[in-house]
Amino acid sequence: MEVDKKEEIKSESSEPVVTPWEVSAKDGGKIDYDKLIDQFGCQRLDESMIDRVQRLTSRQPHVFLRRGVFFAHRDFNEILDAFEKGDKFYLYTGRGPSSEALHLGHLIPFMFTKYLQDAFKVPLVIQLTDDEKCIWKNISVEESKRLARENAKDIIACGFDVTKTFIFSDFNYIGGAFYENMVKVGKCVTLNKAMGIFGFSGEDYIGKLSFPPIQAVPSFPSSFPHLFPGKDNLRCLIPCAIDQDPYFRMTRDVAPRLGYSKPALIESTFFPALQGENGKMSASDPNSAIYVTDTAKDIKNKINRFAFSGGQDSVEKHRELGANLEVDIPVKYLSFFLEDDSELEHIKKEYGEGRMLTGDVKKRLTEVLTEMVERHRRARAAVTDEMVDAFMAVRPLPSMFE
Amino acid sequence: MEVDKKEEIKSESSEPVVTPWEVSAKDGGKIDYDKLIDQFGCQRLDESMIDRVQRLTSRQPHVFLRRGVFFAHRDFNEILDAFEKGDKFYLYTGRGPSSEALHLGHLIPFMFTKYLQDAFKVPLVIQLTDDEKCIWKNISVEESKRLARENAKDIIACGFDVTKTFIFSDFNYIGGAFYENMVKVGKCVTLNKAMGIFGFSGEDYIGKLSFPPIQAVPSFPSSFPHLFPGKDNLRCLIPCAIDQDPYFRMTRDVAPRLGYSKPALIESTFFPALQGENGKMSASDPNSAIYVTDTAKDIKNKINRFAFSGGQDSVEKHRELGANLEVDIPVKYLSFFLEDDSELEHIKKEYGEGRMLTGDVKKRLTEVLTEMVERHRRARAAVTDEMVDAFMAVRPLPSMFE
Numbered sequence: 077m078e079v080d081k082k083e084e085i086k087s088e089s090s091e092p093v094v095t096p097w098e099v100s101a102k103d104g105g106k107i108d109y110d111k112l113i114d115q116f117g118c119q120r121l122d123e124s125m126i127d128r129v130q131r132l133t134s135r136q137p138h139v140f141l142r143r144g145v146f147f148a149h150r151d152f153n154e155i156l157d158a159f160e161k162g163d164k165f166y167l168y169t170g171r172g173p174s175s176e177a178l179h180l181g182h183l184i185p186f187m188f189t190k191y192l193q194d195a196f197k198v199p200l201v202i203q204l205t206d207d208e209k210c211i212w213k214n215i216s217v218e219e220s221k222r223l224a225r226e227n228a229k230d231i232i233a234c235g236f237d238v239t240k241t242f243i244f245s246d247f248n249y250i251g252g253a254f255y256e257n258m259v260k261v262g263k264c265v266t267l268n269k270a271m272g273i274f275g276f277s278g279e280d281y282i283g284k285l286s287f288p289p290i291q292a293v294p295s296f297p298s299s300f301p302h303l304f305p306g307k308d309n310l311r312c313l314i315p316c317a318i319d320q321d322p323y324f325r326m327t328r329d330v331a332p333r334l335g336y337s338k339p340a341l342i343e344s345t346f347f348p349a350l351q352g353e354n355g356k357m358s359a360s361d362p363n364s365a366i367y368v369t370d371t372a373k374d375i376k377n378k379i380n381r382f383a384f385s386g387g388q389d390s391v392e393k394h395r396e397l398g399a400n401l402e403v404d405i406p407v408k409y410l411s412f413f414l415e416d417d418s419e420l421e422h423i424k425k426e427y428g429e430g431r432m433l434t435g436d437v438k439k440r441l442t443e444v445l446t447e448m449v450e451r452h453r454r455a456r457a458a459v460t461d462e463m464v465d466a467f468m469a470v471r472p473l474p475s476m477f478e
Numbered sequence: 479m480e481v482d483k484k485e486e487i488k489s490e491s492s493e494p495v496v497t498p499w500e501v502s503a504k505d506g507g508k509i510d511y512d513k514l515i516d517q518f519g520c521q522r523l524d525e526s527m528i529d530r531v532q533r534l535t536s537r538q539p540h541v542f543l544r545r546g547v548f549f550a551h552r553d554f555n556e557i558l559d560a561f562e563k564g565d566k567f568y569l570y571t572g573r574g575p576s577s578e579a580l581h582l583g584h585l586i587p588f589m590f591t592k593y594l595q596d597a598f599k600v601p602l603v604i605q606l607t608d609d610e611k612c613i614w615k616n617i618s619v620e621e622s623k624r625l626a627r628e629n630a631k632d633i634i635a636c637g638f639d640v641t642k643t644f645i646f647s648d649f650n651y652i653g654g655a656f657y658e659n660m661v662k663v664g665k666c667v668t669l670n671k672a673m674g675i676f677g678f679s680g681e682d683y684i685g686k687l688s689f690p691p692i693q694a695v696p697s698f699p700s701s702f703p704h705l706f707p708g709k710d711n712l713r714c715l716i717p718c719a720i721d722q723d724p725y726f727r728m729t730r731d732v733a734p735r736l737g738y739s740k741p742a743l744i745e746s747t748f749f750p751a752l753q754g755e756n757g758k759m760s761a762s763d764p765n766s767a768i769y770v771t772d773t774a775k776d777i778k779n780k781i782n783r784f785a786f787s788g789g790q791d792s793v794e795k796h797r798e799l800g801a802n803l804e805v806d807i808p809v810k811y812l813s814f815f816l817e818d819d820s821e822l823e824h825i826k827k828e829y830g831e832g833r834m835l836t837g838d839v840k841k842r843l844t845e846v847l848t849e850m851v852e853r854h855r856r857a858r859a860a861v862t863d864e865m866v867d868a869f870m871a872v873r874p875l876p877s878m879f880e
Contacts, residue, residue: 207657207661210661210665211661211664211665214665217658217661217662247657247658247661249653250652250653250657251651251652251653251654251657252653255609255649255652255653256619256649259609259612259613259619259649259685260619261685262613262683262684262685262686262688263612263613263616263683263685264683265683265684265685266680266681266682266683266684267669267678267679267680267681267682267683267684267687268680268681270684271680276669277669278668278669278670278673279668279669279670280668280669281664281665281666281667281668281669282664282667282668282669282672282687282688282690282691283661283663283664283665283667283691284664285669285684285687285688286664286684286687286688286691288684289684289685289688
């Protein structure tokens with residue numbers, strides 16, 4: 077019955093299918109993000125808002141804002157209104173620790189969240205959904221917990237401020253007020269509704285049905301009574317990729333019925349695979365992504381062999397027609413990670429008009445990513461077990477009310 | 479789709495419908511317990527087993543065993559085999575704290591569990607499912623927690639040994655190893671399966687779908703690492719009313735896949751309402767049951783006015799035909815609570831052959847219940863908050879390995 081509803085959603089030919097577990101454009105091509113905004117009912121993050129962020133934080137907005145990587149939002153304007161009046165908020169993001177090594181796409185929300193934390197000087201909670209991965213990926217509880225701790229090291233390596241950041245894993249943290257909020261959410265969402273939002277079917281395990289409230293409740297400060305004592309009305313801003321939107325549509329639907337504020341969201345596009353822009357990168361194909369564990373040689377090799385090029389087949393044709401920047405992965409990747417706006421514009425112009433060759437662009441991308449990955453690796457190597465324990469310690473986050 | 483399966487089960491005309499939330503005989507009459515045993519696939523508790531209990535515990539079996547109140551089991555023989563060889567087990571029972579005052583039907587599993595604890599000298603865990611009641615009865619988290627603590631006092635008043643008994647409420651205890659086992663169970667049961675076992679439908683809240691693993695995991699000693707340290711293979715015996723069987727059918731199905739022993743069960747019939755034997759007593763009709771808070775006057779009044787009588791319409795007819803003991807509630811109640819076997823036999827003979835009148839039987843029942851309820855009330859009044867805390871303290875239960 078609900079399976080029919082699911083089928084119905086899938087058969088609407090022109091709508092992209094985007095859930096936390098599936099991302100696909102119906103025509104096999106690029107995700108149409110404008111359509112996704114309409115379909116999900118969120119708003120586009122416009123120039124005037126980015127200008128406002130610059131004004132309020134007195135610093136240049138992050139590359140991911142300037143270049144439209146974070147492109148959509150829900151109530152981000154309300155967060156800015158409140159901030160302007162002196163009201164703080166807290167950030168909430170997370171990760172499902174399904175693999176030991178993170179790829180560049182995994183780093184994006186954390187790089188951006190670090191910028192938001194620094195720019196707005198706000199506390200942050202990071203949820204590691206080891207329970208989710210245990211259920212979905214069929215890995216053991218012990219292995220899920222181990223991966224959560226390993227991933228925490230990569231997250232800490234992104235440079236978060238330990239005095240403002242709490243990292244927790246579900247297996248370690250669930251209980252008490254957090255569990256009470258899970259129950260409160262669970263009694264507001266019917267099975268039919270969950271099947272509609274998440275595409276669950278009768279063959280799915282009930283463990284999966286239990287999960288949406290778990291990802292929902294970090295949006296409510298009362299889930300963290302020791303972190304935010306007496307601040308049950310603190311607003312929450314969630315930076316995430318747009319495939320996580322279903323969780324928070326559900327959360328925002330439920331929040332007022334529990335007397336809680338709706339969390340605000342700021343949402344990113346997907347980071348494309350090396351092979352081209354059809355959804356997200358895949359953990360099952362190591363050549364589809366650059367990992368933070370890749371050596372300089374791996375990076376060079378992957379970019380040269382697998383990065384989909386918009387350049388022409390021959391040098392002559394390329395000089396004449398220029399590269400197709402719309403499909404060119406090296407240019408896409410540079411637009412995520414090359415910070416210098418003028419250099420990026422220069423590359424796009426020269427490459428697009430055929431004066432620069434694919435090899436030149438790939439060489440520059442190799443430099444940028446190698447430096448970034450080396451920097452991450454050095455930072456991760458410096459993360460000790462004591463530091464992980466410090467980030468995971470349950471304690472008030474006092475710097476928030478400075 | 480699964481709703482259809484549910485309908486299908488309901489339309490099998492001759493099968494009684496017994497789930498944790500619904501008990502009804504299809505023909506509107508008495509539950510056919512033999513049919514229920516067949517339908518559920520459990521075993522009848524026979525005389526030879528009761529004799530064995532007597533031999534192993536060196537004491538007379540409880541009235542509830544002698545008179546068939548606890549009438550069915552799953553693997554109880556294995557528990558006895560192991561006990562005979564010197565292997566202990568632990569008891570697990572529980573209560574959904576949906577109301578302040580307990581009625582006599584609520585006391586039955588606890589009275590019997592106390593007997594088992596004393597006779598076998600084994601530890602016991604008692605789960606108060608305040609989260610379940612919060613979801614099903616739509617009462618607040620705070621009120622559910624308060625009711626759990628109030629109910630704990632009534633349970634303690636049944637006389638449990640604090641050195642061998644751990645009482646916990648889900649809202650207070652869920653987390654850690656208990657939660658890990660919940661996730662493990664949740665990834666073994668499909669939604670279709672849960673709908674089949676419990677009769678859930680698409681209109682039910684996902685919170686309900688999350689609950690069966692919560693009632694399942696106290697069957698596994700690894701859910702209580704602080705209570706049973708290093709004893710992950712301790713067998714579990716669950717005394718409960720047979721309407722709870724669906725939870726433990728599921729649990730027993732899942733246990734081997736997790737490397738755990740299946741819990742054994744010993745299951746009771748339902749305690750009949752004052753008005754007659756059509757299912758369980760109803761909290762919504764205070765006159766359908768005797769509560770532990772009823773005064774002597776209430777008890778007398780309820781028995782005289784509402785207890786369904788198998789006596790005849792007139793004294794003359796009664797003297798001639800005798801009472802119909804099969805439907806007579808005072809006799810039923812006496813067979814639960816009058817401990818003296820010979821007096822009970824005497825009453826049944828005299829009443830059944832018309833020499834004793836309904837009024838005489840009701841008078842004797844009033845005495846028995848008034849004394850029992852007064853005794854309970856005195857015991858409950860003596861239960862302090864400190865005692866509740868002591869029963870709820872997480873600590874090893876050392877007496878189990880004496």
